[in-house]
Amino acid sequence: MLQTYAERLLANTLKDLVRRGTLDVTLPDGRRMNFGDGTAPRAAIRFTDTRAVLALLMDPDLRLGELFMDERLVVDEGSIYDVLELLLRDADAVRPGAAVRMLDTMRMAIRRFLQNNRPGRARANVAHHYDLDDRLYALFLDDQRQYSCAYFEHPGQDLESAQRAKQRHIAAKLLLEPGHRVLDIGCGWGGLTRYLVEVAGAGHATGITLSEEQLKGARELAARAGHPQAYDYRLEDYRATPGRFDRIVSVGMFEHVGVGYHDAFFRKCHDLLTDDGVMLLHFIGNSDVPDFNNPWIEKYIFPGGHIPSLSEFTPAIERSGLVVTDIEVLRLHYASTLRIWRDRFLARRAEAVALYDERFARMWEYYLSMSETAFRYQDIAIFQVQLARRQESVPLTRDYVGEREAGLREAEARLGLMSSGT
Known part of the structure; x- marks a missing residue:
């Protein structure tokens, strides 16, 4: 029965x-x-x-x-x-049925416990995903390991140039000037910091990460860059970072902060930013009402993660003393990014099986597939939030973004970086 x-x-x-x-x-x-x-x-x-x-x-x-x-x-x-x-x-x-609704209610109630990302737990959560064998990421990422949403300027754009466009777009919004000191919170393998120094002209870039594998890769790549002395990569929690910076950028890290730590994050960013400084925060956001993290993603891929809604993180910005100077929503760009990642991964799936096993390869295929469908059919998008301590630190119109992107394209051409990684 x-x-x-x-x-x-x-x-x-x-x-x-x-x-x-x-x-x-x-x-x-x-x-x-x-x-x-x-x-x-x-x-x-x-x-x-x-x-x-x-x-x-x-x-x-x-x-x-x-x-x-x-x-x-x-x-x-x-x-x-x-x-x-x-x-x-x-x-x-x-x-949904009654049983699923009851589970949803329970998961919403315990999400702060699951996202209790105190320093030690945050380090373990990052290691769970980002300290996997580096050869796994080589199967599907671009040559600079940009493990975040690309920026597609036109249909059919290849991954490398779309990731370059993402770096250019962020650099333009940061309003970088020669000599600026930049902090990258959650720097990954350092691709963005290298772009900000080598192309955009930043004087010094500090990158912090909780991943030992990413730290190792970032340092190795920086040593081969044009200005190796301009980089400082550290295994460091953002809560422990000292100093002041002219510019702060964070790409794909805020999803790991946790709903109970939004205030601590933005207050720390306020303290780290100079009086006339600018910050750009790029992360996965929820365009709907607040929700819990997907339980499969929580268990197998990103423990402690959270996709915040506007109504969750903007009050924390207000309390921090920072000013929101711009919010841009990048719709479907991550779906296109994930489609390329999934195609590349499946083309080299046998290598993933050799690195781990068949079950791991199925897990990774499911992760890439589920993530793409979430960005295509659910209320998930990329938010780019520009912040400052003073509202006059940023121009009053967006014209500067296109103008600065054009200048950065010229710099890329001079360096021979039109379609390859930095």
């Missing part, structure tokens, strides 16, 4: 979710169900045991990824991306 109830509930759920495209489902006993309107995209999945069906129904946010990783849900036609697209693109119109 429980099996029959589960199958009926699965059929009713998928009938509501899959309205466009085609999803074929094979049950553990071999019976098949079909959903959708018969058009593309097409995908076929197979459950290997009845408990897999029950697990998916009880907690789809967590269990779909786990079942795929454990091969209890097998994709027989199409890809896991196709499955996620079919399930998510009309999901906003479907009300």
